[in-house]
Amino acid sequence: MDRTSEKQQSSLMKNALIEALISAAIALALSIFMIGLRTSTATGGLVLTYRIPLVASLVTLVFFGRLAFNLFWWSRSTVHTKGPKRRGTRKKQLGTGVLSLPRVSLFLVFSLPIILFVLNAKLNLGLPLRYWFDIATLVLTYIMLGWGLNIVVGMAGLLDLGYVAFYAVGAYSYALLAQHFGLSFWLCLPLAGLLAACWGALLGFPVLRLRGDYLAIVTLAFGEIIRIILLNWYQFTGGPDGLSGIPRPSFFGLPFKRYGDNTFHLFFGLEYSTLHRILFLYYLILILALITNAITNKVRCLPIGRAWEALREDEIACRSLGINTVNTKLTAFATGAMFGGFAGSFFATRQGFISPESFTFIESAIILAIVVLGGLGSQIGVVIASIVMIGGFELIRNMAWLKLVFGQDFDPSLYRMLLFGMAMVTIMVWKPRGFISRREPTVFLKETAL
Amino acid sequence: MEYFAQQMVNGVTLGSVYGLIAIGYTMVYGIIGMINFAHGDIFMISTFISLITFIALLSIGITWIPLALLIVLIISMAMTAVYGWTVERLAYRPLRASFRLAPLITAIGMSIVLQNYVQIVQGARVKPLPPIIKGSYTLMEKNGFTVQISNMQILIILTTIILMLAFSALISKTSLGRCQRACEQDQTMAALLGINVDRTISLTFIMGASLASVAGLMYLLYYGVIDFYIGFVVGIKAFTAAVLGGIGSLPGAMLGGLIIGLVETFWSAYFSIEYKDVAAFSILIIVLIFMPSGLLDKPEVEKV
Structure with missing residues (x-):
């Protein structure tokens, strides 16, 4: 393995770790009060019950989840194409034949x-x-x-x-x-x-x-x-x-x-x-x-x-x-x-x-x-x-x-x-455009044969 | 007359709370043009954080109320801001370039998530808090009827005025405000001129959430009972206020909040308490019939 790829690998690892740490910190901030402390009604007002293990396990889960996500998912799809795929290329013959899907x-x-x-x-x-x-x-x-x-x-x-x-x-x-x-x-x-x-x-x-x-x-x-x-x-x-x-x-x-x-x-x-x-x-x-x-x-x-x-x-x-x-x-x-x-x-x-x-x-x-x-x-x-x-x-x-x-x-x-x-x-x-993003036009422009 | 004056005081207090939340709606709408449906639930979360922090402080022995409230306010603002940021990061940022309805659906989804999350982790029961700030002043006394303004009401109205002034200054004077206004006008152009659009939008959400958390603390102290569902009702009212005033306009949000608060209070006082929401919504519909873009918004001329 040559140097540069090793370096890349380690910087990737470092970035992933930092991002996972940030995610874990945010998860901690989100959950420490809302999940960690539960208010319940008792005689003489509200009392708090502590649920620190739950928060700890949640934060750990977020940390490792994010780490795994970064290392195995995002690293591979860094060059994934953004933007809509070309529409109209797939032609599904939905509406013809006796045994058609509908x-x-x-x-x-x-x-x-x-x-x-x-x-x-x-x-x-x-x-x-x-x-x-x-x-x-x-x-x-x-x-x-x-x-x-x-x-x-x-x-x-x-x-x-x-x-x-x-x-x-x-x-x-x-x-x-x-x-x-x-x-x-x-x-x-x-x-x-x-x-x-x-x-x-x-x-x-x-x-x-x-x-x-x-x-x-x-x-x-x-x-x-x-x-x-x-x-x-x-x-x-x-x-x-x-x-x-x-x-x-x-x-x-x-x-x-x-x-x-x-x-x-x-x-x-x-x-x-x-x-x-x-x-x-x-x-x-x-x-x-x-x-x-x-x-x-x-x-x-x-x-x-x-x-x-x-x-x-x-x-x-x-x-x-x-x-x-x-x-x-x-x-x-x-x-x-x-x-x-x-x-x-x-x-x-x-x-x-x-x-x-x-x-x-x-x-x-x-x-x-x-x-x-x-x-x-x-x-x-x-x-x-x-x-x-x-x-x-x-x-x-x-x-x-x-x-x-x-x-x-x-x-x-x-x-x-x-x-x-x-x-x-x-x-x-x-799927920002929904499950079926292809719209069937109701009017077609009749194209004349070349 | 005395009764009227008393209702006026109550209405202005309620209107201030609505106004503070409405600013969150209006700022987000102004900058990215979407209805942040989860904002009401962010407000609800902030009331819970305030309540929990307050009880936690009492339990560790901080019982001097002004100090406790200050700590509660700071913690609540910070934590709610994290919630606001997270919602934006998870549900809205991935859909920035998408069509108009997509972020609306994620916003509704986030609102459902937050409501049920709080219901699960904190329980569905209402949480009571005994009144903390007591005492009141008598404004006038006539025919055996007194008009009173409580210390709590004074606190709410003063806080709202101070925050309004601070925010107006922030939007019009600081560089962050300039960035926000630039993003509002044209995001692509703003990005070309070196403004970090994503960061500006995130900051807008953080600011909106912090304001909501101030409103949340006020609401908690004023009413003393909260549950996981208040976010919806209060959120809808605040959103109505924002639209009434002309969505995207800061003074409009405040004006709309005051109008909704006053209409609701007076309707409950003079007619029926059951139909106060109908009155508030009817005012909205009537105003929009005659001024389709709200009270303080300049009419948008659509160009082809």
Whole structure:
């Protein structure tokens, strides 16, 4: 080995050590008070308990972690290319052929649950199907919300931090209409969508002249206003107690009940199972979500969809080309809100109970995170992000084996949101443009053959 | 009238706290044009650090309150600044050249992380602190109703005024302030002229976090109860204040803070306490309808 490379090696080692020491010092500063000293309530005020070993192990972990990172990872990738890779070079043939990926997955999401259900019943496999279907339904709800918000944020480029307000409007509309007027789910669904769309347009008016981040704070404020009203208007919304006893949906008039004359299982000559309703809810949200997607894709090619995308790119250019920006913005808000309203009434009928607690800012943030992490404006990206962020973290809640590693006091659900936040940061830093950064242009310039 | 004057005193105190936090939002927005959603949680962390330091000092025998408070302030400012710096380094710096929404998402993510981190390491219960600074002055007395200003309120308002003056001087007179203003206008050009842009931005975050920690100590002493969730509520209010005043403008942040504080206090006093947040947010929406870029911001002319 010659001199210079040896020298390089030693200076590399030295730098790595210094950086690791700095990291460890920062970790010490961060943790010494917050982790090292825990306040707990006792008689006569707060007392401190010391947890120095925890801090020490954390700092050591950071030190060696950073050292290993510097030596084995960064030293190799010093010449890694920055900047975006060339786009458009990879051509994925996603949309052609009978056995293309979208079709196969569509077929699977439609048939797999029913196959599993039948197999489970016939062969007594004892799979926790209810749990799986619940997670799938939850993920699909977020996919639908993500697609709804994608219209506002991804297509029209209007940053909306209060999307959950429309979700709440939809849920409360359905609950109140069904309870006070006895309307059925199928009648309430369009009404809830309509009401949410009206609220969307209502929010649209004051924000017409606002740009960028001013828009963000106003939508956030709007979401909070709706939540506070729901929380305090006790006579109308039940306040913090929420609304319970919301009617469950029926299969075109056939209720999912064990006893009764005209129930679902009697009509179809099946044995009663609680899974019927769960399965029905799964298909319901699946179809609602697919309708959302279909409409979005269709509208994208219509003049209004093109106007939304043009608005996202440049508002001034839009105006100078004669696009009515007022109408464009209002329709974007109203359409996005309408899908939020649909999802909301589905949520209400699925839960049977709603309270303002389900509609906090964190929900808006999660939906926005799904849209951005998936890749702004990408429909498939929303699906991927929902599966990862919602499905993945729902699984963590029930990981019993973690208890074996960290001891019996370990509560995985406590760490769920912490990991969720970390994942948001990590994914964004790793892929700043989201999972699917490639945008399918809706208009092509026809190139003539040379 | 007396009731009004008393609410005025309370409102100005609350507004000062909001204003101090709002400055952190506005400085970061001014320099890199992003909403630092984690700032409210940095504030929350600072209240926890203050509380822990204070109890630790008492337990080792430092019971002379002015000295203890001074030490608490210094430690809290330093530690919170480290948190501010770390958040910037981990979540925002890698995305500096990225598109607008990316840092917003990492900021929300960081906010979730900080909240849950504090919940895990310090517990979800509210932490009470008995009042430390007691005593008050009677400003006027009429018809059996007294208008009082407590020593704590005087301390908060004075600290805010001093910090405001110091910061205005720092931005307009010192070389760091010049660097900040240069980065605000054009980062590439500033870098070409030899300004260390990354360092300037880091310093901005450190300054914002230190101010938040002063506000945090004030909040802790004034209200006496904290939990891991206060960062969200106070942060949103402070951010509203910053936008109301015209985001990016220092006097605007202070003015916005005062307006939000006063609106909230008067609404609770005369109407209903439940809807005080609705009142604050409604003021924001109404003002923005007529002045789309806030009260003190000069209207931005967008050029093609």
